[in-house]
Amino acid sequence: MEAAGTWALLLVLLLLLLSLTLPASRARGHLPPGPAQLPLLGNLLQLRPGALYSGLLRLSKKYGPVFTVHLGPWRRVVVLVGHKAVQEALGDQAEEFSGRGTLATLDQTFNGHGVFFANGERWRQLRKFTMLVLRDLGMGKREGEELIQAEVQHLVEVFQGTEGCPFDPSLLLVQATSNIVCLLLFGLRFSYEDEEFQAVVRAAGGTLLGISSPWGQTYEMFSQLLQPLPGPHTQFLRHLDTLVAFTAQQVQRHQGNLDTSGPARDLVDAFLLKMAQEEQNLSTEFTEKNLLMTVTYLLFAGTMTVGATVRYALLLLLKYPEVQKQVQEELMRELQAGQAPCLGDRVRLPYTDAVLHEAQRLLALVPMGMPHVVTRTTHFRGYTLPQGTEIFPLLGSVLHDPAVFEQPEEFNPGRFLDVEGRFKKPEAFLPYSLGKRVCLGEGLARAELFLFFTAILQAFSLESPSSPDSLSLQPAVSGLFNIPPAFQLQVRPADHHPTVQTR
């Protein structure tokens, strides 16, 4: 008992000591208002780690769309809520708001390396290079589209094989989308039965869950204290380690059979060739660490984001059968029988496109946005944000901004259509964020979402073994990411378009 008391006292003293080393004072800049912080806890009384996003929304009701909070004793964050504030910062002052902030759960592994976590010159070079290589590999071109169409076809065949029996589509959907990114990164496509591939995809899921869980959020607040201690916050790291180890293994395989005369077969090849070119440059950013960390993040993002979004869109169609019917009618009317949908069909499918956008809006996959920092002292809305101030642009609050989207919690594809039924996209549709850090995979994600969604709906009628009323749309976990709930799906061949060929 006595020993426990001594430990508790020591812990409190340690926290107090650490919190005194804080750059806590607002006097260093003229920061937006916010709740007073307690010395050891920051704003823990106002912000529960399991419900950080909703806590921040609640605070914005009191302090307005731009306010300051303290996540634990060490992190001072300026929060941006709603379309106007996020647009003015990340859009109108793009350069100043283009720094990457902290993701404490991942920082130990990435340590400022790779395109997602890098800052300054390192980030500029890695971003430019990655975008160019993805374009050279066919993204935004016909080759990239064919690659996605071929994977969609594999998935449709596996769906067909379920012969109307209920199944959980989660793993298959992430495997299919992961295959696309694996082709681009490693030049590899895996069978859905491949156990190593299943382990990698599960590791990506475990990582997502870990960073979004209440423990992940607690870690974001108290990382310096929790880091040396064992506990649930460290368990997800073995998933992340699996992803890194898989990437390292693929890099090694490429190093073993690299053709230095090119051309690059995939992104790892391209990076290795660039490393060879820059061998003499002592300050090069094309290092093995940046290669490993860029590719690990792309593998993670390419695996988890699109699969989860398609899953949520399918769930919505089970919940709203009349919407599914309208999508299928449009597909039947506008697409040629027996031909796989292509990106060029988008303009003729405004309703389908609206449903997909509304699903993405409602899900708000990344509700808290990804953390930014200001790259220099920045004047914003009458405040002065010192260089390095962390910024949370709450993208969920943009996608659900009542000033733009009437009754934002309702599923209403009509909001993406004009009076003549043509597709329209409000400026506040920003699931990929905006500004200089805008999602690097946006083009790829948009193409995948459209091609997967339309091909599945062209081939099948979707049913649920349970009644639509009983299906919940609530995320299974809501934290840094909103992870849609699992559900059972039954597919039956749609009456139209019996066999499908790619164009």
Ligand code: HEM
């Ligand atoms: C539905 C799909 C996706 C959504 C909603 C999404 C959303 C986002 C968001 C919100 C950010 C943070 C932007 C910011 O810092 O303000 C981001 C960054 C990023 N995303 Fe995505 N993403 C998706 C798919 C993908 C895919 C498929 C890839 C790549 C294969 C990808 C790669 C990246 C990278 C590399 C960054 C960091 C960019 C940088 O820091 O310069 N994303 N994404």
